[in-house]
Amino acid sequence: xxxxxxxxxxxxxxxxxxxxxxxxxxxxxxxxxxxxxxxxxxxxxxxxxxxxxxxxxxxxxxxxxxxxxxxxxxxxxxxxxxxxxxxxxxxxxxxxxxxxxxxxxxxxxxxxxxxxxxxxxxxxxxxxxxxxxxxxxxxxxxxxxxxxxxxxxxxxxxxxxxxxxxxxxxxxxxxxxxxxxxxxxxxxxxxxxxxxxxxxxxxxxxxxxxxxxxxxxxxxxxxxxxxxxxxxxxxxxxxxxxxxxxxxxxxxxxxxxxxxxxxxxxxxxxxxxxxxxxxxxxxxxxxxxxxxxxxxxxxxxxxxxxxxxxxxxxxxxxxxxxxxxxxxxxxxxxxxxxxxxxxxxxxxxxxxxxxxxxxxxxxxxxxxxxxxxxxxxxxxxxxxxxxxxxxxxxxxxxxxxxxxxxxxxxxxxxxxxxxxxxxxxxxxxxxxxxxxxxxxxxxxxxxxxxxxxxxxxxxxxxxxxxxxxxxxxxxxxxxxxxxxxxxxxxxxxxxxxxxxxxxxxxxxxxxxxxxxxxxxxxxxxxxxxxxxxxxxxxxxxxxxxxxxxxxxxxxxxxxxxxxxxxxxxxxxxxxxxxxxxxxxxxxxxxxxxxxxxxxxxxxxxxxxxxxxxxxx
Numbered sequence: 001x002x003x004x005x006x007x008x009x010x011x012x013x014x015x016x017x018x019x020x021x022x023x024x025x026x027x028x029x030x031x032x033x034x035x036x037x038x039x040x041x042x043x044x045x046x047x048x049x050x051x052x053x054x055x056x057x058x059x060x061x062x063x064x065x066x067x068x069x070x071x072x073x074x075x076x077x078x079x080x081x082x083x084x085x086x087x088x089x090x091x092x093x094x095x096x097x098x099x100x101x102x103x104x105x106x107x108x109x110x111x112x113x114x115x116x117x118x119x120x121x122x123x124x125x126x127x128x129x130x131x132x133x134x135x136x137x138x139x140x141x142x143x144x145x146x147x148x149x150x151x152x153x154x155x156x157x158x159x160x161x162x163x164x165x166x167x168x169x170x171x172x173x174x175x176x177x178x179x180x181x182x183x184x185x186x187x188x189x190x191x192x193x194x195x196x197x198x199x200x201x202x203x204x205x206x207x208x209x210x211x212x213x214x215x216x217x218x219x220x221x222x223x224x225x226x227x228x229x230x231x232x233x234x235x236x237x238x239x240x241x242x243x244x245x246x247x248x249x250x251x252x253x254x255x256x257x258x259x260x261x262x263x264x265x266x267x268x269x270x271x272x273x274x275x276x277x278x279x280x281x282x283x284x285x286x287x288x289x290x291x292x293x294x295x296x297x298x299x300x301x302x303x304x305x306x307x308x309x310x311x312x313x314x315x316x317x318x319x320x321x322x323x324x325x326x327x328x329x330x331x332x333x334x335x336x337x338x339x340x341x342x343x344x345x346x347x348x349x350x351x352x353x354x355x356x357x358x359x360x361x362x363x364x365x366x367x368x369x370x371x372x373x374x375x376x377x378x379x380x381x382x383x384x385x386x387x388x389x390x391x392x393x394x395x396x397x398x399x400x401x402x403x404x405x406x407x408x409x410x411x412x413x414x415x416x417x418x419x420x421x422x423x424x425x426x427x428x429x430x431x432x433x434x435x436x437x438x439x440x441x442x443x444x445x446x447x448x449x450x451x452x453x454x455x456x457x458x459x460x461x462x463x464x465x466x467x468x469x470x471x472x473x474x475x476x477x478x479x480x481x482x483x484x485x486x487x488x489x490x491x492x493x494x495x496x497x498x499x500x501x502x503x504x505x506x507x508x509x510x511x512x513x514x515x516x517x518x519x520x521x522x523x524x525x526x527x528x529x530x531x532x533x534x535x536x537x538x539x540x541x542x543x544x545x546x547x548x549x550x551x552x553x554x555x556x557x558x559x560x561x562x563x564x565x566x567x568x569x570x571x572x573x574x575x576x577x578x579x580x581x582x583x584x585x586x587x588x589x590x591x592x593x594x595x596x597x598x599x600x601x602x603x604x605x606x607x608x609x610x611x612x613x614x615x616x
Contacts, residue, residue, distance in 0.1 A: 003106045006072035011036065018045075059207045062170045064177070071178035075106045076498075078534045079491040079543065080526075087467055088487025093544035094419070095436045096466065098459045099493025100133065101411040104438045105182040107493075111540050116186040116436075117406035119193040120396060120418050122388060126172040126201045128163030131442070133175045158442055173204060179411070180212045186409060187249040192219065194396050195245045196388065202243050209247050219246040219254070224360040224392065226368045244360070244396070257401035258353030265354055269346045272334065277348075282331050282341035287315045294318070301336040316342070356399055366391035375415050378468045379461060380453070387414060393421035404431035413437035416462035420469040423486050427477040432485070434544060437462060463490065491543065497526045497534050498616075520589040522616065528554070528565040531616060535563060535585050539614075561585065565616075567592050570599045577607035585614045 014036055015022045021041045027033050079097060083089045086096075097104050124130040161171050187193065193213070197205045202221075210218070222244040230238035248254035269279035286308050287294075294313040298306045298321070308314050314321065324330050329343045362370075366389030375387050397408070402425075410418040422435045441457035444450040455461050470486025477484060499521050522531065532554050536543060541556060548555040552566035553576070562581040564572065569592045576584055584604070591597040604611055 003075045003077075004110060005074040007069070008074075010072075014041070059211060061173050062167065063174050067174045067177045068181070070102070071181040075103055076496040077103055077107060078494050078497050078530065079104070079107060079537065080494050080530045081533050082490040082492055083529075085463060085490040086488060087470065088485070089489055090547060092485055092487030092489055093432075093434045093542075094485060094488040095434075095491060095543055096413075096416075096419075096459075096463055096488045097436065097438045097491045097493065098441050099438070100440055101438045102133065102179050102182065103493055105179060105186070105411060107537055108436075108543075109182055109185050111537055111542060112186045112407070112409075112436075114186070114188050115407055115542075116409045117188050117191050117402055118397070118400040118408045119183055119187060119191070120196075120393065120408070120410050121183075121193075121412045122196040122410075122414055123176055123412045124161070124172070125198045126161060126169070127198075128161070128168070128200075131158035131160055133158060133440070158440065169201070169204065172201060173208065176205070177208055177212070180208060183409075183411065184212055184249070189250050190253040190255065190401075191249045192254055192400050193247050193249075194400075196224075196242060197245060198242045199239070202245070205245055209245060213247040213249070217248045217251045217254075219248055219251070219256070220358050221245050222358055222360055224365065225362045228362050228367045228369065246399070255401050256356065257398045258351055259356050259398065261354050266346075273328075273331070275328065275343070275345075277345050279347075280343040280345045283344050285314050285316060285340055285342060286312045288312055296321075298340055300332045300338070300340070302332075304337050306339055356395075360392065360395060364391070365389065365395045371417065374417075374420075375461075375465060378472070379455075379464050388417045390417060390421050390424065393417050394425060397421060397425055402431075402433060404429070404433065406433050407436065408433060409436045409438070411436075411438035413439040413462050414458065416465050416469075419462075419466045419488070420473075423466075423470055423473045423484065427473045427481055427484055430480075434485075435488075437466075437488075463488075489544065491533065497522055497530050499523055522587065522589070528563075531565050531587065532556070532563050535614070535616070536561070539583055564590070566590055569593075569596050570603065573600055573603050574607065577604045577611065580608040581611055583612050583614065584608075585616065587616050 011034075018041060021037050023035055023037045023040075024032055025035045079099075081089070086092070161168065165171065183193070193209075195205060195209070206218075206221070224242050224244055225240060226242050227238075227240040230240060232238070269281045271279045288311075290311065291313050294315065294317050295308060296314065296318045298314070300306060316324065321330070324342065331341050331343050332338050368386055368389070370391070371387040371389035374390055400406075400408075402408070408418060408422050410416075413419070416437055416439075419435045419437050422433050425431060426433055439459050439462055441459045443457050444455050444461075446452075450461060455464075466486075466488055470484075474481040474484050474486050532547070533543065535541075536545065536556065539561065541561060545557045545560075552564050552568075552572070554563040554565075555561075556563070559579050559581045561583040562576050562579060563585040564576065565587040568586055568590050573586075573596065586600070591600070600613075600615075604613055
């Protein structure tokens with residue numbers, strides 16, 4: 001019922017590779033613990049060790065080490081389903097998750113490891129007027145359980161990061177760094193991440209991504225023309241652009257999605273000589289870099305001698321030229337007397353479509369005002385500051401080169417433009433792509449348009465937008481849209497379903513202990529469905545899996561998992577075992593008597609010995 005400790009796994013890996021580096025030391029509590037001897041380790045792994053004040057290239061900031069520990073630390077938490085706020089809960093494969101995105105990403109790490117094809121995030125730009133997550137680096141493992149609530153008294157875990165703050169960049173870096181580290185694990189090997197940012201932190205974001213994802217996996221820093229008109233009241237320069245930083249998980253496995261060819265691009269191709277290979281366009285034969293082997297005289301069909309331009313040479317060697325001439329790949333113009341060019345056939349292009357450019361013009365992908373209008377037209381309130389236009393996200397979905405079943409994650413969901421774009425793309429090509437939106441319920445100011453319209457937090461805005469956008473997409477698709485998945489399961493981050501005594505019995509005061517806590521290790525306010533989703537996470541089953549309930553029994557992905565959290569007797573246990581599920585899960589307190597519990601193992605050994613059994 002905990003997320004895995006990445007630090008512990010790394011320790012075991014190092015100990016297996018280099019057993020001589022394992023040692024013992026005394027921690028701050030006077031307890032003897034196992035540790036890694038760093039001095040011995042560096043001798044094992046490097047011929048030259050950089051240490052002390054020796055100069056080296058590095059990117060660091062205060063609390064970076066604590067930020068790394070935070071990314072790797074385990075977590076005891078749960079995602080609780082909320083049917084009443086969901087759409088098509090039983091059939092949808094889309095997710096909307098409310099809560100601190102670092103905690104949520106940790107919970108998703110095992111189940112969605114290497115499963116997400118594309119991540120898009122639009123994090124706080126750190127302008128001095130926005131908020132960043134207030135992560136507590138002093139918080140010990142399990143402290144999550146002892147918070148009075150998930151969020152502060154305003155309902156969130158956000159804090160303003162004013163430009164007067166002496167840790168202005170430090171606090172922002174400590175916020176974004178652990179989230180990127182965890183998110184990287186979710187990407188498929190051919191996956192890609194897009195990050196919207198502006199000039200305030202673009203430089204630092206690139207350095208963070210170089211460290212987390214590797215500078216060799218940098219794809220592009222796209223420039224989005226977000227404003228369609230200059231601001232005449234700008235003091236110096238009217239800033240009309242933002243950036244979208246693009247990194248692959250593995251550059252050798254990622255393939256960019258190319259854009260459809262335009263009529264303008266196709267118009268550059270023709271077939272004036274009726275070549276049976278189809279349309280082509282001429283390519284200049286002269287190059288600047290001089291090579292004496294490519295400096296020769298060409299004689300046109302009409303007998304004209306042509307030399308390469310002064311100081312240049314031909315792009316083809318003499319032999320290569322005559323090979324192409326023989327194959328009718330050299331063009332001398334309509335009169336047969338012009339400077340030669342090479343015929344490039346559209347049918348022989350290496351890639352389909354057109355290579356995308358690094359500049360995203362608003363005429364092609366929309367601007368920020370367009371994004372705002374799209375939100376207000378759906379939820380009838382000026383409810384969000386700076387939402388991205390659907391056309392922009394649609395372009396990124398194309399560049400990500402998704403297949404029809406890809407998973408797309410946005411863990412700074414905001415107004416949920418990403419979800420809207422995914423549903424629209426599915427409606428256009430019949431795909432079954434799935435989205436996962438994650439958003440902390442940031443409180444809306446009561447005086448804002450969103451607050452006056454009745455929206456308490458950003459999550460309410462995002463969910464309402466998806467509901468209305470989904471219905472709009474489905475209506476526009478007509479009959480073809482009947483099978484579209486425009487629903488979403490709402491899950492909310494909360495403390496673990498298990499009582500504290502389940503985790504740390506050594507901390508329980510036996511004198512004050514109420515024996516009632518020993519009769520059931522599940523918190524009294526948790527439902528059977530709460531337990532089911534925690535079990536799904538623990539067993540690595542996607543949270544979008546199909547769920548069917550039949551009386552006391554939950555069936556997940558047909559018979560893959562059968563869970564029973566109600567009263568279980570030998571007859572019911574036998575019924576489940578005969579269905580031969582891959583997993584069978586029961587609740588400890590639900591066995592009707594000792595006999596049922598004793599017979600539990602024997603029943604499965606008889607009818608389904610291969611079933612993996614778990615008891616909560």
